[in-house]
C-alpha cells in the first residue's frame with residue numbers, strides 16, 4: 001500500500017512539474033506576443049495586427065482556461081488520492097485496534113480460566129472436611145458440634161463460591177464467543193476495505209494515465225500553435241518594418257506642417273487682440289452715434305407728445321367740453337304685454353345725433369352729440385365713451401353722468417348686469433390695459449373710491465362704516481383743492497381687484513338701506529377713479545380723475561306727489577340736480593362766481609367740472625308714452641347742457657393755478673402747423689427699434705469682450 005502511495009505521489013509531482021512547465025511556456029508566449037504587439041503597433045497596419053493579436057489573445061486565453069481546468073482536475077484527483085489514503089489509514093488503525101482488543105479479551109479470558117482451574121484444583125486437593133464433622137458428631141462433644149457447625153457454614157460458602165465461579169465461567173465463555181464473532185466481522189470489513197482500496201487505486205492509475213496522455217497532447221498542441229504564431233509574428237514584424245520605411249517620408253511632411261501650424265497658433269493671440277480692438281472702437285463709435293440719435297429722437301418724441309396733447313385739446317375744444325348723449329332703453333317684455341307699449345320716439349336713419357319725439361300731436365326734434373337707439377349694445381355705448389376714459393390717463397379730469405327718470409336705464413348703462421357690464425367696469429378694464437401697454441415708460445397707480453350722496457349726505461361705500469357721514473373740506477396743504485377726510489381709496493392692480501371693489505360697494509350700499517332698488521333711485525352713486533402716472537424717462541407726472549355718476553331719478557315732485565320723507569328725498573334730489581344745472585349755466589355764462597357749494601354733488605365734483613375737464617351727460621330716456629313728459633324734460637335739460645362750453649380756450653387756463661384741473665404735462669410751445677399725429681407714433685416705433693438695436697449691439701460687444709478676456 002505504501003509503495004503504491006509513493007508511486008502515486010511521484011506521479012502527482014511529475015504532473016505538477018509538467019503544469020509548471022506549461023505555465024512558464026504560457027508566460028513566454030505572452031511576453032513574445034507583447035513584444036510583437038509593441039513592434040507591430042508602430043506600423044500603420046495596426047488594425048490588422050490588432051485583430052490578429054486579439055485572435056491570439058483569445059487562443060491564449062482558451063489555452064490558459066484549459067490549463068486551469070486540467071490543473072483543477074489534477075488537484076481534485078490529488079484530493080481523492082489523499083482522501084482514499086486517509087480512509088485506508090483509518091481502516092488499518094481500526095483493524096489493529098480490533099485485533100488488540102481481541103487479544104486483550106483472549107488474554108483476560110485465558111487468565112480467568114486459569115484462575116478458575118487453579119481454584120478448582122485447589123479445592124479438589126483440599127481433604128473433605130464433612131467426614132471430619134460427621135466424626136465429630138459421633139463424638140457429640142460441644143466443641144465438635146461447634147466445629148461441625150462452622151465447617152458446615154464454610155462448606156456452604158464454598159458451595160456458593162463454586163456456583164458463582166461456574167456462572168462467571170459461563171459469562172466469560174459467552175464474551176469469548178462474542179469477541180470471536182466481532183473479530184470475524186472486522187476481518188470481513190478489512191477485506192471489503194482492501195477491495196475498495198484496490199478499486200480506487202485502479203481508478204487512480206487509469207486517471208493518471210489519462211491525464212498524462214491529455215497533458216502530452218495539450219503540450220504538443222500548444223507547441224505547434226506557439227510555433228505557428230511565432231511564424232506569423234515574424235511575418236508581421238517584417239511587414240511592419242516595410243511600413244515603417246514607407247511612412248518616414250509622410251512623417252517628415254507632417255512634421256513640417258505641424259511646425260507651420262505652430263507658428264500660426266503663436267501669432268493668433270496678437271491677431272485676435274488687434275481684431276478685438278478694432279471691433280471695440282467700431283462698437284463704441286456706433287454706440288455713441290446711436291445714443292446721440294436716441295437723444296434726438298427722445299426730444300422729438302417729447303415734442304410730438306405735447307403736440308398730440310395740443311391736437312387732442314383742440315379737438316375737444318372744437319367738439320365742446322360737454323358732450324351729451326342720449327340712450328333710449330328698450331321696451332321690456334312686461335311692458336310689451338301691456339296695452340301701452342307703443343313708443344313715441346323715432347330716430348333719424350341718416351343722422352345718429354337726432355331724436356324725434358311725438359308729443360300731443362307735435363313732433364319735437366332734439367339735437368344731441370349722439371343718440372343710442374334701444375337696440376344699441378353696452379359695447380357700442382362704451383365705444384363712444386372710451387376716448388374720454390383714456391384721456392384721464394393723460395391727466396384730464398372727466399365726469400360721466402347718467403341722467404334720467406327712475407327706470408330709464410341709468411344703472412344699466414353705468415353698472416350693467418353681470419353678463420354684460422356697463423361703463424364703470426369697462427372703463428376700469430380699459431384703463432388697466434392702457435396703463436399696462438404704457439408700462440415700460442410709465443408707472444401708473446389706479447385708485448378707486450365709491451361714494452353715495454343721499455339726502456345731501458355723503459357716505460363712504462368702501463369704508464368699514466358705510467353709514468358714517470363724510471365731509472368735504474379744503475385741503476390743508478394750501479393747494480386750494482378739496483378733499484374728503486376719511487374717504488377710502490383702494491389701489492386696484494388687477495380685474496379681480498375691480499370685482500372685489502364693486503362687490504364691497506354693493507354690499508355696503510345694500511346694508512345701508514332697506515330696499516336697494518328704491519334707495520338707488522333716490523341717491524347719487526359716484527365711482528371716483530384716480531389715475532396717477534410717472535414717466536421715468538422724461539420725469540413727467542400726470543394725475544387724472546374719472547368720475548362715473550349714476551344720478552338719482554330726475555322725476556318732478558309735482559308728478560310723484562310725494563310727502564314726508566319722500567318729499568324731502570325728492571327735494572334733495574331736485575336741489576342737487578338743479579345745482580348741477582346752475583353750475584353748468586354759470587360756467588356757460590362765464591360768471592365770476594360758480595355756485596359749486598349749492599349741493600354736495602357739485603361741491604364734490606368741483607375740480608372735475610372746472611377748467612379743462614371733460615363732461616359727458618348720458619341722458620336716459622324711457623320709450624313709453626306714460627313717461628313722455630319726463631322724457632321731454634330730460635331731453636330739454638340735455639340740450640341746455642349741450643350748449644354750454646366749460647372751457648373755451650387756453651386763455652381760461654391759469655398756469656400754476658391751484659384750482660385748475662388742467663393736465664400736468666409739461667407744456668412746450670410748438671409753432672407752425674399741426675403735424676400729423678401719426679408721425680409721433682412712427683417716431684415712437686423708431687425709438688423703440690433703435691433701443692432694441694442698441695441693446696443688441698451692446699450684448700454683442702460685451703460678449704466679444706468676455707470672449708477676449710477668457
Ligand SMILES: Nc1ncnc2c1ncn2[C@@H]1O[C@H](COP(=O)(O)OP(=O)(O)OP(=O)(O)O)[C@@H](O)[C@H]1O
Nearest residue numbers: 329330405406407408409410411412413520521553
Ligand atoms: N339698454 C337696455 N337694455 C336692456 N334692458 C335695459 C336697458 N336699459 C334699462 N334696462 C332695464 O330696465 C330696467 C330699469 O333700468 P335701471 O334700473 O337701469 O333704471 P334706472 O334709471 O337706474 O332706475 P333707478 O333710478 O330706479 O335706479 C332694468 O330692469 C334694466 O335691466
